[in-house]
Amino acid sequence: SIVVFGSINMDMIAQTPRFPQPGETITGTHFITLPGGKGANQAVATAKLGRSTYFVGRVGGDSLGRDLLKKLETFDINTQGVLIDKNTSSGVAMITVETSGENSIIVIPGANGNINESDVIRLEKILLKTSLLLLQLEIPLKAVEIAALEAKKLGVTVMLDPAPAPEKIPDSLYPLIDIITPNQTEAAKLVGFPVSDTETIKKAAEELLQKGVKIVIIKLGQKGAFYATENEEGFVAPTAVKAIDTVGAGDGFNGGVAAALDRGLSLKEALKWGAIVGALTTTEEGAQTALPDLETVEQLINN
Numbered sequence: 001s002i003v004v005f006g007s008i009n010m011d012m013i014a015q016t017p018r019f020p021q022p023g024e025t026i027t028g029t030h031f032i033t034l035p036g037g038k039g040a041n042q043a044v045a046t047a048k049l050g051r052s053t054y055f056v057g058r059v060g061g062d063s064l065g066r067d068l069l070k071k072l073e074t075f076d077i078n079t080q081g082v083l084i085d086k087n088t089s090s091g092v093a094m095i096t097v098e099t100s101g102e103n104s105i106i107v108i109p110g111a112n113g114n115i116n117e118s119d120v121i122r123l124e125k126i127l128l129k130t131s132l133l134l135l136q137l138e139i140p141l142k143a144v145e146i147a148a149l150e151a152k153k154l155g156v157t158v159m160l161d162p163a164p165a166p167e168k169i170p171d172s173l174y175p176l177i178d179i180i181t182p183n184q185t186e187a188a189k190l191v192g193f194p195v196s197d198t199e200t201i202k203k204a205a206e207e208l209l210q211k212g213v214k215i216v217i218i219k220l221g222q223k224g225a226f227y228a229t230e231n232e233e234g235f236v237a238p239t240a241v242k243a244i245d246t247v248g249a250g251d252g253f254n255g256g257v258a259a260a261l262d263r264g265l266s267l268k269e270a271l272k273w274g275a276i277v278g279a280l281t282t283t284e285e286g287a288q289t290a291l292p293d294l295e296t297v298e299q300l301i302n303n
């Protein structure tokens with residue numbers, strides 16, 4: 001089983017011919033709500049791939065919180081570790097999209113921002129039943145650190161997606177991480193130099209290994225990925241797709257790797273799963289709806 005400890009948001013997306021001026025009211029053309037948050041997306045990814053999945057986090061005491069929980073349950077995700085934080089709003093992203101395609105976004109962490117060490121007490125009970133913990137950085141870093149420490153104590157594999165790109169991760173966190181999965185921008189933030197070509201990709205992976213991580217996977221968008229361990233390294237070929245919307249690709253990749261490892265597959269096989277799931281996530285709009293199911297991935301694997 002897999003447990004995700006992280007963020008859950010509702011994206012509220014308004015389409016408008018143009019952005020309003022301060023103080024101005026205008027009429028938009030469309031509105032949709034889309035469940036998201038990196039934590040929730042990764043949980044949906046592993047659940048859709050048929051793995052038993054737990055989500056631990058917080059929603060607000062509002063109707064959005066109830067909707068977000070219901071949504072997780074439609075994917076058969078266990079939500080017993082979710083706290084309803086009564087005096088706070090659920091995490092939301094208010095997104096305005098102009099007809100031109102330009103967008104402006106306000107993210108309000110809400111309940112996600114209140115996550116602290118008390119939430120790790122709920123997580124601990126679930127860690128006893130799981131073999132893999134997925135973390136990201138959309139909840140307070142302190143909570144992520146305590147969660148990683150607990151997982152390590154219990155022998156649970158820790159996979160950290162250092163996204164959104166942090167200013168800095170404390171050095172003490174790295175040895176608690178089994179698998180770190182930055183994209184190029186995030187890798188650059190972590191190592192302090194641009195990560196662009198083969199040389200700098202390898203150098204960044206090397207530095208992250210030296211900090212104490214066991215497996216480094218750098219996500220390279222349409223170029224696939226690069227991985228390195230103490231003993232081996234190499235590129236992971238991208239799966240050829242017609243990408244239309246890359247939102248959620250990184251979460252799909254992580255979900256694919258995690259699901260494969262939870263099935264007992266090797267790292268090499270898991271990387272292939274990550275690349276396939278990441279690629280497929282770009283072929284449809286949105287994140288959670290675009291994430292592929294097990295059947296689709298298995299068909300591609302066998303080809």
Ligand code: ADP
Nearest residue numbers: 183219220221222224243249250253275278279
């Ligand atoms: P993030 O969403 O975190 O920025 P990436 O854009 O690197 O991450 O995408 C994650 C993974 O999804 C990549 O490592 C790659 O395997 C796959 N992927 C993303 N975009 C494409 C694409 N256009 N074609 C094929 N694979 C893709």
